[in-house]
Each structure stands twice: as C-alpha cells, then as structure tokens.
Amino acid sequence: MSSENELERHLLSRSYEDPEEIEDLLDNRYSHHGSQKPVLVFGGLQTRGATEAVSIHKIGDKQAKKRRVNARTSVKSYITRTLAAQSRLCRSLQRDQPVDVATLRKYKIPTFEEFLPMNNLWQGYASDLIKENGKYNESMALQRLSSADFHGCLLSVTKAANPELVGVRGIVVWDSQHSFVMVVPRGADAKPWSSESDSFSRSERVGGLRMIPKKGTIFELDVLNKDVEVYSFVIYGSRFEVRSVERSGRKFKPHSVDDL
Secondary structure (H helix, E strand, O other): OHHHHHHHHHHHHOOOOOHHHHHHHHHHHHOOOOOOOOOOOOOOHHHHHHHHHHHHHHHHHHHHHHHHHHHHHHHHHHHHHHHHHHHHHHHHOOOOOOOOHHHHHHOOOOOHHHHHHHHHHHHHHHHHHOEEOOEEOHHHHHHHHOOOOOOOOEEEEEEOOOHHHOOOEEEEEEEOOOEEEEEEOOHHHHOOOOOOOOOOOHHHHHOEEEEEEOOOOEEEEEEEEOOOEEEEEEEEHHHHOOOHHHHOOOOOOHHHOOOO
C-alpha cells in the first residue's frame, strides 16, 4: 500500500501544489469513511492540458506558416538568381556561339531535360483528373483543371501581348499569381515549329527559366491518357491570376469554365 501511496502522491503532486491537500485526497481515498474514489482526480489538469494543447497548436501554425514563407522566399530567390545568371551568360555569348551543358552548370542554369520527370508525374496526375470512373468526362475535366496544380505542366504560348513570347513552351516550375515561371528547352528544341531552325537568339541558345505573364496570354496544354489518347486544352491566363493555393480551394461554376 505504501508503494501505491508514493506513486499516487507523486502523480498528484503534478496537479496539486499544496502537500496537505494531496495528503487529504489520499486519506479520503483509502479511508473507510471517506469518499473512497476509485480513481485519482487531478484537479486543474484538464484546463492546463487544454491550454497547453492550444499553445502547441498555435506554435505549430506559426511554424507551418514560417516554413511556407521560407519556401516561397527560397523559390523566389532561386528564380531571381537564375534569371540574373542567364542574363550574364547571354551577354557573354558571341554570335551563334553554342551553349553546352557544362556551361549551363557553371552558371547554375537548369535544363529542360532535368524537369521531364516532373512533367511525367504531372501527366499521371492530370490523366486522373480528367476522368470519372475511368472514362473521360469533359465537364468534369474542365472543372477540375480550373483548380488544378500546374507545377510540372508543359505549357505552350499560343497568343500573347508580347509577340516574342508566342511559341514559347516549357514546364511550369512556379505558378505565381500573375505569371508562370517555366523551364524552356534550348537550341533546336526551343522552336521546332520554325523554318529558321538554324538561327537562334541568345536566350534560345541558353534556355533555362522564362517568366510568362498570365494577363493577356493564352496557353495550350496536352494531357496524355496512357500515351494513346491526347486531350488538348486552352487556358486563358487572365482567368488564372490567382495564387495556386487559393485556386485549389476555389469552386468555379460550370458555365464559367467553358473558356478554360
């Protein structure tokens, strides 16, 4: 009995500060005339636990928000550094001077090929989005793609206020509120549709990142269904000037996604 008393006394001391109150609880618990409660009552524990739980929850929210802010800051810093490095490399290039992978690595410029696995993952994700019960459903596809995550999507610019952007295609690496940041191919892959495939600008020889404004720009994308069927969609960039995290929880009305 004494060992049980010591254990219970220790547990009660975590909830009660007054030793006399602890002894009184123990006396009543084992007394023939006391309350003889079959359980130990830890006074104030529920309130204190709830306060701690709220405190931990708030700290967790702050930490999660801090991580999100740090992630956005890191991505923005990476994009800024990469665009600056691309500008330096473009300025140093001589007329028609080719750019090899070693030079790109020296300047820490990403290549289109490095992001192809990311695009493969997005294709699998999008293929599931446009189907319902295993079959393609157009209205469902438009609704889901309107709020989809486009990181990893291969987009092509079909119309833009800046004519130099028309024909640019690349894999989305950052979907910001007002622009798509894409990693684009270089050299002959930069504009395979052009008859002047032997002449490339400095930026086309370098490739790397391109920041494409959404406003006034029309994009096109293809979703492959097991490499057999290809579904093409047109995106009006002005309709997508919403941060991706906010767009994912946004519900578009059926009639408002016809011009997706």
